Each structure stands twice: as C-alpha cells, then as structure tokens.
Amino acid sequence: MGVTDLAGRLDRAVLYQIYPQSFADADGDGIGDLRGIADRLDYLAWLGVDALWLSPCFASPFADAGYDVADFLRVAPRYGTNDDLAALADEAARRGIAVLLDLVAGHTSDQHPWFRAAADDPADDRYVWSATPVDGFRPGPGRRGGYYLPNFFPVQPALNFGYARPDPAQPWRQPVDAPGPRANRAALREIMAFWFDRGVAGFRVDMAGSLVKDDPGLVETGRLWRGMRDWVDAAYPGRVLVAEWGDPRVSVPAGFHADFFLQFGGGNEGLALRSLWNNGAGTVDEVWEERHAWADAAGLGDAAPFVAAWREADAAITASGRGGVTGLPTSNHDFTRLVAGDRDPEQARAALVLALTWPSMPSIYYGDEIGMRYLPDAPTTEGSRLGPRYDRAGSRTPMPWGGLTADGFGPGAPHDSRYLPQDPAPGAPTVAGAVTDPGSLLHHVRALVARRHADRRLDVGSPVRVLSTGYPFAYLRGGTLAVLLNPGRVPVSAELPGAGDAGVVLARGCRAEGDAVRLDGHGYAVLDLAR
Structure with a gap:
C-alpha cells in the first residue's frame, strides 16, 4: 500500500x-x-x-x-x-x-454516464438544468432538452451541489x-x-x-x-x-x-x-x-x-x-x-x-x-x-x-x-x-x-520575521536562520547584525562583513546566525 x-x-x-x-x-x-x-x-x-x-x-x-x-x-x-x-x-x-x-x-465530461443519463431524464438532478434559456447555460443533448450549466468549457457540465440562495422563480437553484x-x-x-x-x-x-x-x-x-x-x-x-x-x-x-x-x-x-x-x-x-x-x-x-x-x-x-x-x-x-x-x-x-x-x-x-x-x-x-x-x-x-x-x-x-x-x-x-x-x-x-x-x-510552523520585501527580500526563520534574496540584475546591500560571523548554509554572489551583506545580481544567501 x-x-x-x-x-x-x-x-x-x-x-x-x-x-x-x-x-x-x-x-x-x-x-x-x-x-x-x-x-x-x-x-x-x-x-x-x-x-x-x-x-x-x-x-x-x-x-x-x-x-x-x-x-x-x-x-x-x-x-x-x-x-x-x-x-x-x-x-x-x-x-x-x-x-x-x-x-x-x-464537473464531469459531457461523455460521463451520469450526464448522458441526466440528458434523457427530466427527473435526474445530478447536474444543474433549466427548462428555459438562462444566461451562461448551454442547450442540452438527449431527450430531456432544456439547458445545462457548464463549469468551465461547454463540455464540462457542472455537477449540482446546490445553491446557497435558492429562488422559487429559478427552479434550477436547488438547495444544498x-x-x-x-x-x-x-x-x-x-x-x-x-x-x-x-x-x-x-x-x-x-x-x-x-x-x-x-x-x-x-x-x-x-x-x-x-x-x-x-x-x-x-x-x-x-x-x-x-x-x-x-x-x-x-x-x-x-x-x-x-x-x-x-x-x-x-x-x-x-x-x-x-x-x-x-x-x-x-x-x-x-x-x-x-x-x-x-x-x-x-x-x-x-x-x-x-x-x-x-x-x-x-x-x-x-x-x-x-x-x-x-x-x-x-x-x-x-x-x-x-x-x-x-x-x-x-x-x-x-x-x-x-x-x-x-x-x-x-x-x-x-x-x-x-x-x-x-x-x-x-x-x-x-x-x-x-x-x-x-x-x-x-x-x-x-x-x-x-x-x-x-x-x-x-x-x-x-x-x-x-x-x-x-x-x-x-x-x-x-x-x-x-x-x-x-x-x-x-x-x-x-x-x-x-x-x-x-x-x-x-518547518512551516517555525516563525518568520520579515526584514524587507524588495531587493533584497530578507527574512529570518526560527530567529537565527537568515535568508536574503536578490533576483534582480543590480547588486544590492542590506544590514544584518552578526552577518560577518554567520555560518554560510547556501550562498551565491554574497559578501558579508560586520553587519553588512552585499548580494550581486541574482545573488542569494542563507546564513546561520547561531554559528
């Protein structure tokens, strides 16, 4: 299994x-x-x-x-x-x-047996059907006639899970x-x-x-x-x-x-x-x-x-x-x-x-x-x-x-x-x-x-602290793991206390000295401030 x-x-x-x-x-x-x-x-x-x-x-x-x-x-x-x-x-x-x-x-395909059955049976309410034309509905095939509601393409009839707001004047709006x-x-x-x-x-x-x-x-x-x-x-x-x-x-x-x-x-x-x-x-x-x-x-x-x-x-x-x-x-x-x-x-x-x-x-x-x-x-x-x-x-x-x-x-x-x-x-x-x-x-x-x-x-449940959202996009995970990202072509700099002493987990185009980090174009760094 x-x-x-x-x-x-x-x-x-x-x-x-x-x-x-x-x-x-x-x-x-x-x-x-x-x-x-x-x-x-x-x-x-x-x-x-x-x-x-x-x-x-x-x-x-x-x-x-x-x-x-x-x-x-x-x-x-x-x-x-x-x-x-x-x-x-x-x-x-x-x-x-x-x-x-x-x-x-x-929805299903219009070739699904459920839809073929519904197209022939006016009592079948697995799909959303109207006896009269309605905006957004399509003419139905089969003996039933009428019109069905597609969910995306016309060949994808919407399954009927009901309407949150039924209306007696619109009988296709069945309750849930x-x-x-x-x-x-x-x-x-x-x-x-x-x-x-x-x-x-x-x-x-x-x-x-x-x-x-x-x-x-x-x-x-x-x-x-x-x-x-x-x-x-x-x-x-x-x-x-x-x-x-x-x-x-x-x-x-x-x-x-x-x-x-x-x-x-x-x-x-x-x-x-x-x-x-x-x-x-x-x-x-x-x-x-x-x-x-x-x-x-x-x-x-x-x-x-x-x-x-x-x-x-x-x-x-x-x-x-x-x-x-x-x-x-x-x-x-x-x-x-x-x-x-x-x-x-x-x-x-x-x-x-x-x-x-x-x-x-x-x-x-x-x-x-x-x-x-x-x-x-x-x-x-x-x-x-x-x-x-x-x-x-x-x-x-x-x-x-x-x-x-x-x-x-x-x-x-x-x-x-x-x-x-x-x-x-x-x-x-x-x-x-x-x-x-x-x-x-x-x-x-x-x-x-x-x-x-x-x-x-x-981990998803570990905290994040966002330092900046532009260039670089910088944040801390778990308080001590710093992530700095520069997808742009122009070099950028950021202040990050302790960066110069941090352990490098993953980096490219990064130079850290003291509390300053410089990232080249398309550069990034994952730095461990606890090391």
Whole structure:
C-alpha cells in the first residue's frame, strides 16, 4: 500500500507536481504514462520530494487535458490501468513518497454516464438544468432538452451541489440538501474511498471553491468541505485534501489541509503569487493588469502583496484551530513557468530559495528543478488555449530526460514523451546534463530540499520575521536562520547584525562583513546566525 500518513508530515513536506502526459513515456506511444512515472521514482527520491501530485489520470475524452472526466474510477488507457496506479503508489511508498491524485469535484465530461443519463431524464438532478434559456447555460443533448450549466468549457457540465440562495422563480437553484446535491456529495466520498483503498495518500481538488453556487462568503461551500474533512479524518486518518482554491485564509479553515497561493483572484490573495513571479511572461497580461514581478531581473517588483496575503492566511489558519498549511508553487500546468520571457535558469535560483525556505508547503512543478522554460509557441493541445495570447501548452511540454545512464535514475533510454514538442533551443536543459553538473540548478534545488528536511527552523510552523520585501527580500526563520534574496540584475546591500560571523548554509554572489551583506545580481544567501 502507498504512503498514507502524509497529514502528519506537511510541516516539512515538499510536493512535486507531475503532468502525466509529459513526464515519461514507458510504452513508446508518445504520451507519458504511469509506468513511466514509476520508472523515474529513483530520480524523484534522489531529489528528495515527499509527495507527488498527478494531474488527472482518469478516463476522459481529453477536451481539457483530462480535467473533463468520463469515469472517476478508471485510469485512462493512455496512462495504463488501475493496477498500474496501485503499483505506482506502492513503489513510491517504498521510497517514502506519497501519491496524490487530482479530483475534479465540480464537473464531469459531457461523455460521463451520469450526464448522458441526466440528458434523457427530466427527473435526474445530478447536474444543474433549466427548462428555459438562462444566461451562461448551454442547450442540452438527449431527450430531456432544456439547458445545462457548464463549469468551465461547454463540455464540462457542472455537477449540482446546490445553491446557497435558492429562488422559487429559478427552479434550477436547488438547495444544498436536495437529492441531487446529496447524491453528489456521497459520490465524492465513494471516489475518494475507492482510491484511498488502493494506496493513494490524498487529493488535490480542482476548483474546490466553486461547488455550491451563489454562495456569499462561501459559507455553504465551507460547510461541505468541513464535513468531507471530518469524514476523511475518521475513515482514512493521515490522508490529505489539498485545495485549488487560491485563498488559504478561507479554504484551510474550511477543512483543507493545504491550499496554494495562485495567480487568480482579487485582493491580496490574487496578487500574492503574481507579485512574486509568472506575470508579464507572455500569457497572463491579457487576463490581469500588468504588474512588475519581484522575480524579474529589472528589480521593479515587491514581495509585499505576497507577504500580506500570507500573514492574513496564517492568522486565519491559526485562529481556526484546525491546523493546515499554505502552499507555494513554483508554477503549474495553467500558468507560465519560473523561466519564461527574458528570464533564464540563473535568475530562477533566488526564486527557488524563496519557495523552499518560506513557511509554506512548496510545490515544485516538474522540470522547474532543471530550469525548463515556458514555450510561447507550443501548439495548442487538448484545450490549452484560453485566449489569443493565453495558451497553457507552453507550460506542459515534455520533461527532457536526455541521455541518462542506467545508474539509479531509471532506464538509460531517454523515455521522453512526445505529447508536445520539446524545447528546441540549443543548450536547453536536460536531466542527464543537470545530474552530472554539480553547479546546476538541479543540484541547487536538491540541496534546498535536503536543508528543508534537516533544519527544523524551516518547518512551516517555525516563525518568520520579515526584514524587507524588495531587493533584497530578507527574512529570518526560527530567529537565527537568515535568508536574503536578490533576483534582480543590480547588486544590492542590506544590514544584518552578526552577518560577518554567520555560518554560510547556501550562498551565491554574497559578501558579508560586520553587519553588512552585499548580494550581486541574482545573488542569494542563507546564513546561520547561531554559528
């Protein structure tokens, strides 16, 4: 059985997100698969990660790259079988690695048997249906006629979890305790139990805040997830629920073990990650206002919005008494990578120090550890394009394994997926090249992961004192571990009492003398003031 006690390890855990189509192809059909992931577990164990999050691997027509699920209880044939997934969880567990699946809780594919049945039966209320046209609804197929509510793309009909504010004049607004919403809540438990029983350690829940509609303050949505968390804790202790909600100050008290800061949303929670990285790199500028990112070489950004959002979330989580952590991703399948636009892998070093030393659960998106770049010209694939200049395919390109030898990192053959083109740039990073280079970004990330595991001052629950949020971004962990980061190209200086006598844990382009620290462009330092 897989690792099933992840909940007790979140304080120091490092998550690694895998986009299965693009990670490793064991059967040679050009698309990544579960056996390919299993073949690379030794690499992931060497890197030191504690848990893998797999983007959806369930049966699907792949109109939205698997986020349109046609069968929650069956692995998509392109990835293998249910037995392959159970074997992956078991093999990962032998290396101390937990496996999390992606649960698309709020909608299905329009090819799902539930939707096909609902399209023929006017009494079926598993989805949100109206007999008359409503803004945002789509004409329904089948004998039923009428109109259904999609959750994202038209092929993703919204499951009915009810409306917080029903209205008799709008009969599609059923209350949260109507038969359809009750059946869907029960189905979520059945799906999770099915995979928990096969060794899965938890779920990352897609669009977790969207289930109950017209829910001011997300009160009913929170009630739903608190009930789900209570069930998980009682029936499957140690398993975890991680939200794609984008607002940890709300979602973690609502029952999740963790939630990521993400690029979307308003207020501090929406600016949090955009103030650090990803904005201005070719995709998001048509969705959000242009902002300078702290991680850009121009040195015009500021991490203050991120720090403010983190403080609000941390205070809310503490006040709730339920426990839980915030999550800080390097990037993900929906947004640009750390290396994008004019940025290069060297500029990513300071950002990765932040991700792995801040009091949040870090999530490394596959390939970020070697400096894979966002490819703006990648071909639109399986619903990746969301706007004229917003195409997610550039963040979903294949992991470039290169000519690895069979020496502990899996098969010697490249084992590369061809789901999308690989980076054609001369000198584009490969795992094989990075493994053999002690100065590579990969070894930098591996050292950071090892330090996070070894130094209790880097636990999520260890205190942080922010000294400055610009250049450098400087903070103390546990009172005596100083982190100073300069992703900009211009050298900067800071005052840090005792810096000259501190022990150097990790540094590049740093000179400390007396109480002064100077960081070169793209420089960073982790200094132990207790030594």
